[in-house]
Amino acid sequence: MKRALVLFAHGARAASWAAPFERLRDGLREQLPGTPVTLAFLELMEPRLPEAVTAQVADGVDDITVVPVFLGQGGHLLRDLPALAEQIRAAHPGLRLQLAGAIGEDPGVQAAMRDYCVRSLGNV
Amino acid sequence: MKRALVLFAHGARAASWAAPFERLRDGLREQLPGTPVTLAFLELMEPRLPEAVTAQVADGVDDITVVPVFLGQGGHLLRDLPALAEQIRAAHPGLRLQLAGAIGEDPGVQAAMRDYCVRSLGNV
Numbered sequence: 001m002k003r004a005l006v007l008f009a010h011g012a013r014a015a016s017w018a019a020p021f022e023r024l025r026d027g028l029r030e031q032l033p034g035t036p037v038t039l040a041f042l043e044l045m046e047p048r049l050p051e052a053v054t055a056q057v058a059d060g061v062d063d064i065t066v067v068p069v070f071l072g073q074g075g076h077l078l079r080d081l082p083a084l085a086e087q088i089r090a091a092h093p094g095l096r097l098q099l100a101g102a103i104g105e106d107p108g109v110q111a112a113m114r115d116y117c118v119r120s121l122g123n124v
Numbered sequence: 125m126k127r128a129l130v131l132f133a134h135g136a137r138a139a140s141w142a143a144p145f146e147r148l149r150d151g152l153r154e155q156l157p158g159t160p161v162t163l164a165f166l167e168l169m170e171p172r173l174p175e176a177v178t179a180q181v182a183d184g185v186d187d188i189t190v191v192p193v194f195l196g197q198g199g200h201l202l203r204d205l206p207a208l209a210e211q212i213r214a215a216h217p218g219l220r221l222q223l224a225g226a227i228g229e230d231p232g233v234q235a236a237m238r239d240y241c242v243r244s245l246g247n248v
Contacts, residue, residue: 003245005241005245012196012198013198014198016196016198017198018196019196020196020226020234021195023234024234024237024238028238028241028242032245065244065245065248067241069237071145071193071195072140072141072142072145073143073144074136075137102144103237103240104144105143109233110144110148110151111236113193113233114148114151115232116230117131117152117191118152118155118156120189120191121127121156121159124222124224
């Protein structure tokens with residue numbers, strides 16, 4: 001079984017928007033040598049999720065965890081992501097595809113966001 | 125000088141989307157007793173930023189730090205937020221209004237997001 005990670009982000013028109021997602025990917029590649037880590041987008045940026053998965057499957061991956069790099073769980077995670085996952089599972093019957101929860105809901109991420117807010121208060 | 129914090133988020137159609145932002149606000153209110161902490165949205169949810177600031181100024185606040193609870197810095201933070209800040213400063217000449225950087229760019233938030241991704245790998 002060969003595992004991989006896909007960081008699923010929204011996408012935006014401004015190229016600058018992608019910087020923290022690319023930094024997250026690059027940090028994970030250092031932290032997880034041997035595990036493929038790639039970015040995929042819902043819209044406006046490439047690659048989209050089905051293409052990102054197809055590329056990993058072509059590299060021999062058969063167990064993919066998708067982490068939604070979204071703060072909140074709105075329509076994109078409640079409807080768009082499950083629909084994409086269904087389409088991907090139909091296209092790759094041998095693939096195990098797991099969907100994590102929104103990164104912004106994680107208690108550790110919440111604590112780090114609180115710290116940033118406290119440090120920012122009056123000190124921008 | 126009375127300081128306050130405004131957490132500035134995008135907004136979405138699904139009410140469930142706001143949950144992690146409300147949790148962040150509630151945690152900060154516990155951590156910063158005596159400092160007003162409120163949420164404001166760019167679109168789709170209320171209150172919008174100008175109304176949130178007006179409410180704090182009416183409560184005697186004269187130094188507001190706005191923390192963009194956005195992962196990436198795209199058009200909303202590069203154009204929409206500065207335009208809103210200009211409009212707010214014109215409406216409240218005695219107010220000190222400071223804008224922090226996108227929360228997703230903070231190294232502490234990045235580290236917490238990496239940890240969440242590593243823990244999620246194969247364990248959703």
